[in-house]
Amino acid sequence: MQNVEQNVQPALAVSDLNVEILGENGAFPVVSDMNLLVRPGETVCIVGESGCGKSMTALSLLRLLPDSARVASGSIRIQGEDFLAMGQRQVEDLRGDKIAMIFQEPLTALNPVLTIGEQIAESVRQHRRLGRREAFARAVRCLELVQMPDPERRARQYPHELSGGMRQRAMIALALACEPKIIIADEPTTALDVTVQAQILGLISDLQKRLGTAQILITHDLGVVAEIADRVIVMYAGRRVEECSVYELFDNPLHPYTIGLMGAVPHAASLRGEAEAAPERLTDIPGTVPPLWDLPKGCAFAPRCPGASARCLTERPPFIEKTPGHFAACWEHDNV
Amino acid sequence: MSDIAAPNTASPLLSVENLKVHFAIRSGVFQRQVGEVKAVDGVSFSIDAGETLGLVGESGCGKSTTGLALMGLVKTTGGRIGMRGSEDVTQMRSVPRSYRRRMQIIFQDPFSSLNPRQKVRDIIRAPLDIHGLGTAAERRAEVAKLMSLVGLRPDQADNFPHQFSGGQRQRIGIARALALKPDIIVCDEPVSALDVSVQAQILNLLADLQKQLGLSYLFISHDLGVVEHVSHRVAVMYLGKIVETGSKKAIFSKPLHPYSELLLHSAPAHDPRKRHSFSAVSDDIPSATRKPSGCAFHTRCPLATDICRQIEPVLEQKADGQSVACHNR
Numbered sequence: 001m002q003n004v005e006q007n008v009q010p011a012l013a014v015s016d017l018n019v020e021i022l023g024e025n026g027a028f029p030v031v032s033d034m035n036l037l038v039r040p041g042e043t044v045c046i047v048g049e050s051g052c053g054k055s056m057t058a059l060s061l062l063r064l065l066p067d068s069a070r071v072a073s074g075s076i077r078i079q080g081e082d083f084l085a086m087g088q089r090q091v092e093d094l095r096g097d098k099i100a101m102i103f104q105e106p107l108t109a110l111n112p113v114l115t116i117g118e119q120i121a122e123s124v125r126q127h128r129r130l131g132r133r134e135a136f137a138r139a140v141r142c143l144e145l146v147q148m149p150d151p152e153r154r155a156r157q158y159p160h161e162l163s164g165g166m167r168q169r170a171m172i173a174l175a176l177a178c179e180p181k182i183i184i185a186d187e188p189t190t191a192l193d194v195t196v197q198a199q200i201l202g203l204i205s206d207l208q209k210r211l212g213t214a215q216i217l218i219t220h221d222l223g224v225v226a227e228i229a230d231r232v233i234v235m236y237a238g239r240r241v242e243e244c245s246v247y248e249l250f251d252n253p254l255h256p257y258t259i260g261l262m263g264a265v266p267h268a269a270s271l272r273g274e275a276e277a278a279p280e281r282l283t284d285i286p287g288t289v290p291p292l293w294d295l296p297k298g299c300a301f302a303p304r305c306p307g308a309s310a311r312c313l314t315e316r317p318p319f320i321e322k323t324p325g326h327f328a329a330c331w332e333h334d335n336v
Numbered sequence: 337m338s339d340i341a342a343p344n345t346a347s348p349l350l351s352v353e354n355l356k357v358h359f360a361i362r363s364g365v366f367q368r369q370v371g372e373v374k375a376v377d378g379v380s381f382s383i384d385a386g387e388t389l390g391l392v393g394e395s396g397c398g399k400s401t402t403g404l405a406l407m408g409l410v411k412t413t414g415g416r417i418g419m420r421g422s423e424d425v426t427q428m429r430s431v432p433r434s435y436r437r438r439m440q441i442i443f444q445d446p447f448s449s450l451n452p453r454q455k456v457r458d459i460i461r462a463p464l465d466i467h468g469l470g471t472a473a474e475r476r477a478e479v480a481k482l483m484s485l486v487g488l489r490p491d492q493a494d495n496f497p498h499q500f501s502g503g504q505r506q507r508i509g510i511a512r513a514l515a516l517k518p519d520i521i522v523c524d525e526p527v528s529a530l531d532v533s534v535q536a537q538i539l540n541l542l543a544d545l546q547k548q549l550g551l552s553y554l555f556i557s558h559d560l561g562v563v564e565h566v567s568h569r570v571a572v573m574y575l576g577k578i579v580e581t582g583s584k585k586a587i588f589s590k591p592l593h594p595y596s597e598l599l600l601h602s603a604p605a606h607d608p609r610k611r612h613s614f615s616a617v618s619d620d621i622p623s624a625t626r627k628p629s630g631c632a633f634h635t636r637c638p639l640a641t642d643i644c645r646q647i648e649p650v651l652e653q654k655a656d657g658q659s660v661a662c663h664n665r
Contacts, residue, residue: 049532147618263536281543
């Protein structure tokens with residue numbers, strides 16, 4: 001939360017959000033004590049592995065949680081307005097207009113029986129008083145904006161006629177159709193080939209520079225984080241364990257989980273021009289993520305943590321500012 | 337390890353020559369053949385004992401089909417697969433068990449590749465049963481040994497696959513592949529479905545097993561970081577053909593083929609201070625069903641000239657055992 005002007009109203013402010021899933025044996029938390037502030041023009045990445053609560057966080061921000069889950073407490077403010085207090089009608093007005101989502105798998109997120117142009121036009125007409133023809137023309141302009149090759153023709157095609165990369169462009173065009181202030185992207189490049197991923201990442205950052213949207217990007221890939229984030233939140237077992245600027249995260253990660261993740265990723269850059277040897281070992285994180293309905297009593301990461309002490313096993317560490325702008329939940333680094 | 341060290345005078349453990357797998361496209365009432373997909377179109381490579389060859393490329397390039405063809409799981413259209421001490425299997429109607437024993441496979445998805453109704457014990461034992469190896473007691477002991485070898489607790493042998501996490505299931509798949517003491521394991525995207533922290537565990541396990549048992553791997557992956565980490569040598573595939581091959585160091589430090597360069601430049605840098613300025617422009621990406629003439633990469637290649645549009649380049653040997661199929665390099 002440094003380098004962002006404090007006097008600008010945040011596009012999105014989440015405070016003390018708790019989301020729970022209603023299971024057979026009662027409710028258990030999937031997102032706990034989430035706080036999140038995103039300002040216009042800023043990209044916040046939420047990183048973590050499967051089951052850490054990052055996708056549930058994203059869905060709750062659009063009030064798209066599945067029936068089995070609910071927001072237990074907390075507030076979500078979109079440009080100052082209380083999103084959770086709104087009625088269904090108001091939510092639908094806002095969704096797609098001020099806040100929009102880009103999903104991971106465009107083939108399942110797009111409607112297979114409507115052309116790309118029709119889908120974008122439909123979304124535009126939902127929020128703007130435009131005729132069919134005008135809305136379709138706007139759809140074509142949106143496709144131009146996302147640099148879709150041959151937008152006039154593509155607008156008349158169905159999702160299955162497009163390649164994976166073009167589908168993802170179409171979905172981004174759909175999200176941008178009403179010029180939202182906030183975009184939430186859930187693993188937007190995970191289903192794509194690496195050369196196409198590069199194009200889509202390029203596109204997302206270009207568009208943000210031009211349009212000044214506030215972005216939340218959910219990913220498991222630290223490489224994507226390094227390419228695109230301003231600020232990063234690392235989640236583990238439903239909680240934030242670390243939050244800081246992207247530079248600080250890569251220069252000076254504090255939480256043992258973050259450090260473990262960084263050591264666990266083999267990345268191509270490491271070998272460019274460096275000595276070739278037999279593959280050395282990766283620093284793996286032993287064990288697996290604990291199930292959310294059976295979390296350890298203390299720090300959720302303690303059973304896998306190389307530096308865990310007795311205190312870590314019994315008391316949950318608070319999420320506090322360790323150095324200016326750098327937050328972490330760990331009993332270590334208390335005196336940093 | 338790599339082909340620079342120890343010039344091997346003996347024939348390599350596995351040599352694949354001009355392997356082709358074509359699929360017919362059928363359509364209409366009479367299912368007449370209207371075309372064909374050349375999924376693998378003249379692929380040659382070799383693997384030495386104890387060596388890992390990384391086969392890298394994007395979806396649809398034919399890398400998985402190559403692995404399946406080696407296993408005899410898809411029918412080959414042409415070419416030769418030679419394993420030291422075994423006959424060429426491509427001409428046979430069915431792959432003999434003596435060959436199958438020497439080559440095993442680990443699949444990408446640890447959920448769909450294990451029978452949910454079988455106990456782990458039976459899954460791991462199946463290859464021993466099929467090949468009739470050992471007595472019942474010996475097989476039982478072997479299962480326990482294999483489970484500890486891959487880091488599973490032998491007392492979990494009576495559990496079912498759904499009782500294990502993704503990483504543990506992949507360990508079960510590895511134990512099953514090891515049961516017959518193969519020489520080569522085809523690893524088809526073995527860590528792509530796993531979380532990063534678990535991915536590292538499996539990659540470390542595969543490296544340990546290679547050292548312990550002297551295994552060779554054909555490691556198929558789209559992930560450059562993973563390929564770089566595990567491989568001794570690397571082959572880059574594009575639309576059914578190997579466009580470049582060489583030592584890991586050569587491919588990652590001085591790639592010659594423009595496609596290899598594009599792949600490397602597209603990989604995120606893992607350093608926010610070295611951000612790429614990725615171009616948002618889409619290029620026209622062809623597929624195996626509509627393969628461009630000449631060099632298949634010419635539609636995306638910055639160096640493409642007239643000759644590239646007309647004549648298909650062949651893989652040519654350059655320095656240090658690096659080979660590239662490009663008219664301009």
